[in-house]
Amino acid sequence: MVRNKTLSARLTETALIALMLLISLVSIAPVVHTISVSLSNTSAAAGGLVNFWPVGFNIESYRKIIDEPHFINSFFVSVKRVILGGGVNFVMTVLMAYPLSRSGKEFPLRNVYMWFMLFTMLFSGGIIPLYLTVKSLGLFNSLWALVLPGAVPVFNVVLLMNFFRNMPKELTEAAYMDGAGPWYMLLKIFLPLSLPSLATVTLFSVVGHWNAFFDGMIFMRSIEYYPLQTYIQQLVVQLNLSEIDSSQQEMLAKISDKTLNAAKIVVSMVPILVVYPFLQKYFIHGIMLGSVKE
Amino acid sequence: MNVKSYYKHYHLMLIPGIILLIIFHIIPMLGIAIAFQDFRIGRGVFGSDWIGLDNFKYLFQIHDSSLILYNTVFISLCKIIAHLIVPLVFAVLLNEVRFMIVKRWVQTIVYLPHFLSWVILAGVVIEMFSLKGIINHTLQLFGVEPIMFLTSNTWFPAIVVGTDIWKEFGFAAIIYLAALAGINPSLYEAAEIDGASRLKQIWYVTLPNLVTTTVLLATLSIGNVLNAGFDQIFNLYNPVVYQSGDIIDTYVYRVGLVQAQYGFATAVGLLKSIIGFILIIISYRIAYKFANYRIF
Numbered sequence: 001m002v003r004n005k006t007l008s009a010r011l012t013e014t015a016l017i018a019l020m021l022l023i024s025l026v027s028i029a030p031v032v033h034t035i036s037v038s039l040s041n042t043s044a045a046a047g048g049l050v051n052f053w054p055v056g057f058n059i060e061s062y063r064k065i066i067d068e069p070h071f072i073n074s075f076f077v078s079v080k081r082v083i084l085g086g087g088v089n090f091v092m093t094v095l096m097a098y099p100l101s102r103s104g105k106e107f108p109l110r111n112v113y114m115w116f117m118l119f120t121m122l123f124s125g126g127i128i129p130l131y132l133t134v135k136s137l138g139l140f141n142s143l144w145a146l147v148l149p150g151a152v153p154v155f156n157v158v159l160l161m162n163f164f165r166n167m168p169k170e171l172t173e174a175a176y177m178d179g180a181g182p183w184y185m186l187l188k189i190f191l192p193l194s195l196p197s198l199a200t201v202t203l204f205s206v207v208g209h210w211n212a213f214f215d216g217m218i219f220m221r222s223i224e225y226y227p228l229q230t231y232i233q234q235l236v237v238q239l240n241l242s243e244i245d246s247s248q249q250e251m252l253a254k255i256s257d258k259t260l261n262a263a264k265i266v267v268s269m270v271p272i273l274v275v276y277p278f279l280q281k282y283f284i285h286g287i288m289l290g291s292v293k294e
Numbered sequence: 295m296n297v298k299s300y301y302k303h304y305h306l307m308l309i310p311g312i313i314l315l316i317i318f319h320i321i322p323m324l325g326i327a328i329a330f331q332d333f334r335i336g337r338g339v340f341g342s343d344w345i346g347l348d349n350f351k352y353l354f355q356i357h358d359s360s361l362i363l364y365n366t367v368f369i370s371l372c373k374i375i376a377h378l379i380v381p382l383v384f385a386v387l388l389n390e391v392r393f394m395i396v397k398r399w400v401q402t403i404v405y406l407p408h409f410l411s412w413v414i415l416a417g418v419v420i421e422m423f424s425l426k427g428i429i430n431h432t433l434q435l436f437g438v439e440p441i442m443f444l445t446s447n448t449w450f451p452a453i454v455v456g457t458d459i460w461k462e463f464g465f466a467a468i469i470y471l472a473a474l475a476g477i478n479p480s481l482y483e484a485a486e487i488d489g490a491s492r493l494k495q496i497w498y499v500t501l502p503n504l505v506t507t508t509v510l511l512a513t514l515s516i517g518n519v520l521n522a523g524f525d526q527i528f529n530l531y532n533p534v535v536y537q538s539g540d541i542i543d544t545y546v547y548r549v550g551l552v553q554a555q556y557g558f559a560t561a562v563g564l565l566k567s568i569i570g571f572i573l574i575i576i577s578y579r580i581a582y583k584f585a586n587y588r589i590f
Contacts, residue, residue: 013392109304
């Protein structure tokens, strides 16, 4: 049907699109600004002359990063943490979601486990007791301190469990008849059928691991163990904040290298930007998972 | 079909996770005992002196407490209200755009900040709001004197709430967009035949269909009243703005882990955990009652 649009309708449409584009620009402006600063020359950046395009384009700041052993080191601590932590999260999520997705008839103790898990999700002893526990286990400075306390991502378990519960009953019944045990059911039937959901929960946990800074800050007592976000927190954000607070702002601003800091921030954003297309494909699905009810 | 023989496999699957939850969630919960102690790290939980409710009494005596509670509730309420309205308005407007390509690109861009950490974004925000940053630079073009945004107790809460909305509004809009996608198109057709303008269609068709979602989100956010956003504030604040920006979580961190007053900090954290727990239970109950919402 071809509609004869009036002038005012067209104006509304144009204004709406313009507004949406403006909102998008505002959303992405800080990221673009930071990238521009990282590619500008130092004096232009220090003078606040850079907006949304590099001034005096050069990649000097990225060259300097390579000479910062602690930064590179932290980058790889983060990579290791993502692989190890993401792996542990994945195994735990899968192993726990399956039995919990069984009905109370199939697995009577299911509800006991379920309430236990929810209790740990909703109530916590707070940060100090966790700190003391990790300390007394001797996990300070160990990668496991960043992995084990969050090893069971309860929220992800609930998401995947809800997905498993919506699998057709006929499927499980038929497999049982053929003599398939729980492990076979989980690994050979449920997992292959839930790849999008698995991708969702895995991406959530990987992004969470990449972005976490606080555990690295309190459990890692020395800079060579810092994951990247903790490094940025301690060496970029904290320094910037102390500058703000200082009376000698002019002088300090010259010492701290804005372009180098911006480059560090950009590098730590890159992995997120790389997985973002995949994330976007799945996370809407993931959010809906949580609300699916039989 | 002997299902009973499966039980042991189910237990086997659950045990590793349960053990980890016990070690890193339940044992620390027992550690809240130190909230009732004059805890000394050298003497441990069993060697420290029990002091009953002294830590809690102290909490109600110092004048920091009311200020921190006020900051926490004020910032989180502002965030909650803004998080209900801004994504709603954005979703309704985006829903009116007829070009699919524009819609998809806008969505792709506005979801992005949600996935960046507050550490990174704080680095960006601090740079932009600094004296020589882009914000002050732009203001100068309009003849406004440079403002020290991040050391001003007037501006700090506004920046916290504003940047939080900026980061999350796109992502929060997903739920509204899903609700909008579920509206029966025949409702709009009927409204159009009756001669309803676009504005009237929004008012009489779109918005009524979002009421349930909005009320549900409002209910669920009750549980967050004491969470004003640790990651964000911790990365943006500084001693000058403690007065307007210090919240329970940042306070617990400083008193507990920086000043090593473990017992007192645990008491504060415990009080927060208990109130938060009660609020969450209440909000889930209400959500279940009227919207049949449940997480499992």
